[in-house]
Amino acid sequence: MMPSIRPLGDSAVIIQWSSADDADISRSVRQLTDVLNAFGPSDSTSRFTAVVPAYTSITVHFCLSRMSFQQAARIIEQGLSRTEDLLAGAPALIEIPVCFDEVFAPDLADVAGRHHLKRDEVIRRFSDAEYSVRMLGFSPGFPYLSGLPTELATPRRSSPRLKVPRGSVAIGGAQAGIYSQETPGGWHIIGRTPLSLFRAELARPCLLMAGDQVRFVPMSAEEFQRWQDEQ
Numbered sequence: 001m002m003p004s005i006r007p008l009g010d011s012a013v014i015i016q017w018s019s020a021d022d023a024d025i026s027r028s029v030r031q032l033t034d035v036l037n038a039f040g041p042s043d044s045t046s047r048f049t050a051v052v053p054a055y056t057s058i059t060v061h062f063c064l065s066r067m068s069f070q071q072a073a074r075i076i077e078q079g080l081s082r083t084e085d086l087l088a089g090a091p092a093l094i095e096i097p098v099c100f101d102e103v104f105a106p107d108l109a110d111v112a113g114r115h116h117l118k119r120d121e122v123i124r125r126f127s128d129a130e131y132s133v134r135m136l137g138f139s140p141g142f143p144y145l146s147g148l149p150t151e152l153a154t155p156r157r158s159s160p161r162l163k164v165p166r167g168s169v170a171i172g173g174a175q176a177g178i179y180s181q182e183t184p185g186g187w188h189i190i191g192r193t194p195l196s197l198f199r200a201e202l203a204r205p206c207l208l209m210a211g212d213q214v215r216f217v218p219m220s221a222e223e224f225q226r227w228q229d230e231q
Helices: 023-038 069-083 108-114 119-128 221-230
Strands: 004-007 012-016 050-053 057-061 093-099 131-136 143-146 161-164 168-172 175-178 183-185 188-192 213-219
Touching (some): 004 069, 023 050, 023 057, 023 069, 093 221, 119 213, 213 221
Parallel strands (some): 093 213
Antiparallel strands (some): 004 012, 012 057, 093 188, 131 143, 143 175, 168 175, 168 188
8 A cells, every 4th residue: 555645834745644554554564664764875965963763753854955855756756766675574572661659650550440350360361462653752762653453542631640660561542561760640550660661862862763552561569679679
């Protein structure tokens, strides 16, 4: 399925697939993102300033003094032609340790009650699933994850919290996510990871990238504390 290519303001392009959210579109988004990021290794005029993947679209930013929308669209079309013969490499699988202790999981009991499950069963089903990072957004490094078991899908809280601790693992509708910074938030918090998802001082500041696969690995409160002490 070929996407549409449309201008977004005067220095960006949006590449939009069907609104359907499925595995084929996810793979196409990842493939084209990789191709566009690799364009122009020796020619800066063909480089984009940013390539930002989302669920069913990619936004490409370019420097208006170096190229026009028409030139950007031609580069994108070349990229699309390259993806036709491209076999997507296996995405990185990243394990995220999570403590589901009550002190870190203020909404776990509520999620369990809504779905008529025991607390431990929610943890098991949540941890047995494999998730895909579909996009980063909301705050730097915050991953939107597909793959949440349908029986755990839970509508957002009716009253958002003013402060959600960094590292909180949460459910929002049919998605899972990890709060990379302390921010307000309306998702249900079911655990916390000691990992830092965003470190501005690093060359690659975000731990996760669109296309990565994620598994959550339960850890005890004691293990969580030892991990933090070693940071």
